Amino acid sequence: MTTVALAATDGMLHFELSLACEVFGTGLAGVARPWYRLSVCGPSAVRVGRFSLEPDHGLDRLPCADTVIVPGWADIDQDPPAELIEAVREAHVAGARVASLCTGAFVLAAAGLLDGKRATTHWAHTGELARRHPRVAVDPDVLYVDNGSVLTSAGKAAAMDLCLHLVRLDHGASVANRLARRLVVPPHRAGGQAQFVATPVPAPDNHPLAGLFPWVLQRLDHPLTVEDLARQARMSSRNLGRHFRSATGTTPLQWLLTQRIRHAQELLETTDDTVDRIAAATGMGTATTLRRHFHRTVGVPPDTYRRTFRSQTGPAGTDPAPIVDALRP
Template identity: 80%
Template sequence: MSSVALAVTDGMLHFELSVAYEVFGAAPAGVAVPWYDVAVCGTDAVRVGRFRLEPDHGLDRLRHVDTVIVPGWADIDEEPPAALVDAVRAAHEAGARVASLCTGAFVLAAAGLLDGRRATTHWAHTEALAARHPEVEVDPDVLYVDNGSVLTSAGKAAALDLCLHLVRLDHGSSVANAVARRLVVPPHRAGGQAQFVATPVPARDDHPLAALFPWVIERLDHPLTVEDLARRARMSSRNLGRHFRAATGTTPLQWLLTQRIRRAQELLETTDDSVDSIAAATGMGTATTLRRHFNRTVGVPPDTYRRTFRARSRPVPDGSRPSHRADGHRPAAPVG
């Protein structure tokens, strides 16, 4: 069982804290994998929005967990509490994976964990983060950034995207998708997607693409083209592209490729099908095509992904922790 600590302090943003607890606090129904042991850690009772929260443990607990989540807090004009900064730094030095949600990035930056690294936070505060910490490469245009042992996200919905990304790293796409279904949210938004998209997902049944997305997902084994999608949506290819960009932040072809790769990941995780069979089932046509796109998108070939995922999915002895390389990154793992 992997352990997760939510590091809290006065003025913590309750939405981001709630998102993390909702994702890691309970396994979705029907998922037979060891779930996370979650602890809320702080120095004393803290104010979260209008609520008073009593932490389960002190901040010293952070040094003994696998993953530390640092939600954002409201007053970024103030320096983050020194006790929290020191505890987060010590946790990372002890081998923990550390992730910030929204303005929690200011804590990671104060701890020196973002020096020389690419990072993000809520778009409204990226300029402040860059000005206060010029040694950090602040990217204002992405949902989240994964540096291996250090991860940062933009605000609100992007915090949920990063939490699902962590579940995907730990347990694979099918389990992350089960969590997303429980929360009634899209199973995957790539970290490189723009923070500000007018309509991140079709929010209404009468959205022009509302019926198209599930239709495509059910037909990923077909050699679909942009013209096929436009015809199904009853609009021109140009109009389809415009609606797609507004709804997903990307093009129809890139979105379609992403869905094919996700399906391939699920099949590699859950079946013993050959790469040729998976290529056919995902509409890639040939194993060569699948390997090329998979390697470019995921970073490893399909066979390596399957071996790595299954190795990571084996139960580990109680008290053991995921190994980390000397540079702070974990061994090659499925990426989302």
């Protein structure tokens, strides 16, 4: 997999495009020999954000590459260019390994490469990808998905996770670790993008549950039940469930668990509280219960999450948090 072609057209996200150029470009040739031969393929002139880019070759050269990288697509409300979709499809038919970064998954899906396959994209757009392409098994929780010849990554920094994964496949773990150290990033991140997803409370407006949401958030340390919530909202449990589904897309208990986990994340980031104390403060009861639900929901244990997300200044009056371990191979 020595030749890498970067598919570039107007509307690509410059962060993902630049990241791929950094990983597979000649600037890192000293990490391993031989390194990749990178070329940018696209129309005669490409507008990427505020920058203009002059491709090395046209899109018709994509099928000549061993690996084709499709960066993020800025405006997912518009269909990707037909010439890009066709070129990516032809590259795959020709035997190229095709990988999308962030919303580049919409290009792969439009080309039919994700039909019947598991795939991901930025968590903010997984619902739209699933709606627009129902034959794709969209996984909103992972950082990337490897289907062999077709790979997809979640948003932004997850593009680096996928690029390092490709290097690991081609050159082995040692080279991928060496590359990660050169780029000052973790060689492998535990968990998925669920740990990065914010879970805001629905906007109050005039919804029947408008007063219930803040009431619950002030009592997360209490052992609340569905009956407690229904009593506070002055409605039956069945009616409560119907309104919850309409407002949040989930059940009262699942929403409550999500809020408890989110509060636990905040406490792990901002305090020195033990897991036992955080379990009590979030209504989870015991550290064992918190660890089980936290790991299942976020994808990593509480201690790992704290090391990754703790502010470098730490809580007031403490030393900087120990986040360096997250960068060690």
